[in-house]
Amino acid sequence: MLLSHGGEPLRAADPVERWTVEQVLALALDEASRKAGSKLGSTGPWSGGGCDGSGAVWGLCKGSGSKPYQTVVDTTGPAYKCSCPSRKFPCKHALGLLLVWASGESALPTGAIPDWAGEWLTGRRKRAAEKEGNDGSAAGGASATGPADPEAARRRAERRAGRITGGTQELEQRLTDLLRGGLAAADQSGYGLWEETAARMVDAQAPGLAARVRELGSIPASGPGWPVRLLEECALLHLLDSAWLGISRLPEPLAATVRTRVGLPASAEGPPIRDKWLVLAQYDTPDGKIVTRRIWLHGRDSGRAAMLLSFGAAGRSPGLALPVGVTIDAEITPYPGMGRLRAELGRQFGVPSPAGTPPPGGTVASAIGAYGDALRDDPWLDTWPVTLHEVIPVPSGDGWQLIDAAGEAALPLAPSTLSRPGLWKLVALSGGSPVTVFGECGHRGFDPLAAWSTDGDDAAGSAGVSSADTASETVRLI
Known part of the structure; x- marks a missing residue:
């Protein structure tokens, strides 16, 4: 018997509905993979x-060798296993x-799981169930006994805080020299000086500051109006430096945000929130040798937005992937700071609904x-997740904007969206x-990630049914 992600036997009465082609392609690492x-x-x-x-899909694919590739997918994860040598x-x-x-039952019918696929599926789901049990007991043990050596942990934290303080003081001097010499000097000095400063922030164990310094170095080559943008980013960086140097005087929610922004690690905390989460968007952004994946969720009952972050080495997909448009019954645990948008995905119940x-x-x-x-709580926030109802592009x-159906207000689309097929x-x-x-x-405008037609709302209304009770297909825009 196969186990669900939660460690319980899957019921035959709960079949997994087939995904759409759009939801499948949303899992691809890049355009070449698609x-x-x-x-x-x-x-x-x-x-x-x-x-x-139960969510298992399997097949044998003919390749260049004498033996076909054995491919199996657990759509409840989702998770994948293939005998091919690909690292994606x-x-x-x-x-x-x-x-x-996704093309239909006639192409891939329901049947009995072969041994080569069933062995991996059973093992994967058993390990997932054991991991949940171990995590629960480990959490209980940690809360009861505390860290193994709290004094050593405190000293390590103090040493790192001291290095970050030294890095922020050095960065403040760099910003002072820039403004004293004039912003035009930033265009003449080139990117090398900024990269050197960013490397110093890495040495100071402040990766968040290093990332912002690299952004400063790229602004002079960003086109007309770059001096204004450079001044704005310098001001925000100065604000972050000042906040860290005076962090003991900040209220705890803001202090948690500052710690996160400079690059200190944090753990998800607080009671988990269980809800039926709609997967709104998923996209990857390169950050040096690391690929960062962002997945946006919306809770049907809580009404809150949540962002799941996962990371992968260059050329490899991050571990977490959820098809856009599906709904998962799951628990999430928020991280501190940054408006508590970031969360950690916990236990999933049952199977995703498409x-x-x-x-x-x-x-x-x-x-x-x-x-x-949101900017009041996090002045360094670049964007905030919102949903616009009844807008027209x-x-x-030279660009595009979204206007209210009544024509009362408009919001420009971010310049980065103009070259995307979305x-x-x-x-x-x-x-x-x-x-x-x-x-x-x-502050750069609105970046659309998913959309729904309002025709379904009109049809539901004419039938006397609330639009909240009707399902709509999510159109992926990125």
């Missing part, structure tokens, strides 16, 4: 394939298998107000009619 996986998304290369109600997770074979599965209702959303004015309120000069998906979905859009609202 193209390679799409080529394997038909039944031609596959044999011995099937699926079952999911590999092109896993993506292709899921695309075949549909969910979009967040209720609000007006353009309320979105701007929400970002402004329209061109504006913009044209949004325009096509709207067709001049209002849509609901989720994204990140910040």
